[in-house]
Amino acid sequence: MAPAPVNERGYAHPELLAETDWLAQNLNNAQVRVIDARPPQQYQEGHIPGAVNLSGFGGIPRAENGDMANPETFAKLAGELGIGDGTAIVVYDAPSQMMGMVAWAFLYYGHTDVRLLDGGWSKWSSEGHPTATEPSTYPAAVFHARPVEGLYCSLDSAKASLGKPKTIFWDTRTLGEYEGTAVGGGGAPARPGHIPGAVHLEWIDLLDPVSKTLKPAGELQSLLESKGITPDAEANSY
Numbered sequence: 388m389a390p391a392p393v394n395e396r397g398y399a400h401p402e403l404l405a406e407t408d409w410l411a412q413n414l415n416n417a418q419v420r421v422i423d424a425r426p427p428q429q430y431q432e433g434h435i436p437g438a439v440n441l442s443g444f445g446g447i448p449r450a451e452n453g454d455m456a457n458p459e460t461f462a463k464l465a466g467e468l469g470i471g472d473g474t475a476i477v478v479y480d481a482p483s484q485m486m487g488m489v490a491w492a493f494l495y496y497g498h499t500d501v502r503l504l505d506g507g508w509s510k511w512s513s514e515g516h517p518t519a520t521e522p523s524t525y526p527a528a529v530f531h532a533r534p535v536e537g538l539y540c541s542l543d544s545a546k547a548s549l550g551k552p553k554t555i556f557w558d559t560r561t562l563g564e565y566e567g568t569a570v571g572g573g574g575a576p577a578r579p580g581h582i583p584g585a586v587h588l589e590w591i592d593l594l595d596p597v598s599k600t601l602k603p604a605g606e607l608q609s610l611l612e613s614k615g616i617t618p619d620a621e622a623n624s625y
Contacts, residue, residue, distance in 0.1 A: 393505055397604035403490075404601065405477045405502040410435070411516050420470050420525055422478045424485040425508065435479065435511060436519040439468050443522070447492050454541060458532035461496050465532070469525020475500045482507030482599055484559060484590050497533035506600040540623040548621070549583065555616050556585035557624040582625070586614040 393401045413419045414437055421438040423430050430440040441447070448456035448464055455461075470476060476493055478501065480486035486503055493501045504511065512518065540548075548554045558581045563569025565587045567579030581587070588610060595602055602610075616622050 393601075396601070398601075399604070403502055404505045406505055407511050407514055407516060410477055410504060410511075414517075416475075418473065419475050419477060420468065422468065422476060422489060423508075424478055424480040424483075424489045429481070429508075431520065431522075433512070433518045433520055434523070435508075436517050437523050437525075438479070439523055439525060441468070441489060444468060447489065455492070455495065455534075455539065458496060458534055461492070462530045462532040465493070465496075465498075465530035466528050469528050470498070470530055471528030472498070472531055474528070475502065477502050477504050479504035479507045479511065481509060482594065487590070491538070495535055495538045497531070497535055506598055509599040545582070545623060548623070553620045555614075555620045555622045556582045557614070557616060557622050558582070558585045558587045559590040559624055560587075561589055562587060585625075586616065588614050588616070 393404045393406060398404070410419075410421070414421075414435070421435055423434050423438040423440045425434075425440070425442075427440060427442045430438075430442070434440070444464060444467060448460045450456055465471075470493075476490075476498065478486045478490045478493075486507060490501045490503055545556070549556075558565050560571060561569060564571045564579075565581045565585075567581070592610065593601060593607060601607070611617070
């Protein structure tokens with residue numbers, strides 16, 4: 388059975404998702420930019436026509452200490468990707484956690500029209516939508532980065548809020564990574580395990596196992612509440 392359209396699944400902010408049919412109709416829309424968040428090899432094997440591969444531009448820039456890069460550095464990257472202040476961004480992956488991280492980065496730097504492709508590459512390709520293998524580019528643009536500090540939890544903030552009431556640390560990794568028995572993507576962490584007191588709910592459990600689209604709002608709410616992640620709590624995910 389095909390998944391219900393996003394506006395029929397009860398989400399508070401359906402505008403944060405893009406349906407595959409909508410994107411197929413807007414591939415030639417000059418105000419839409421598509422970002423492929425997958426590794427370069429997967430992008431080269433096939434991607435959504437016009438999509439640019441973020442990894443080919445060095446990925447999300449970071450400061451030397453691992454914090455988010457300064458606004459000027461991110462603005463330069465966005466401009467090179469062809470993303471300006473007035474463009475709509477659609478991010479997709481296989482899916483994986485990376486597409487959420489990319490979308491969050493643009494939201495953090497003040498770009499509000501960012502959407503995740505519901506179902507990602509898996510749904511797009513399975514539905515027979517067009518694909519391409521040649522690398523794509525967009526014309527350079529001007530992007531003004533304006534960090535929204537409330538969306539970011541720095542290491543210092545995390546240390547200060549650890550153990551405070553109504554503060555939740557949500558570990559979205561695999562159970563093995565959470566328990567310190569498995570190596571995560573990109574190599575072994577400096578120290579295995581998780582933040583003390585963090586709850587575990589793997590990101591993939593938020594998706595329908597067949598369509599790879601997000602589960603309906605009611606199911607998501609039940610999953611989150613079972614871990615103590617409620618609207619009145621401050622949730623910091625990693």
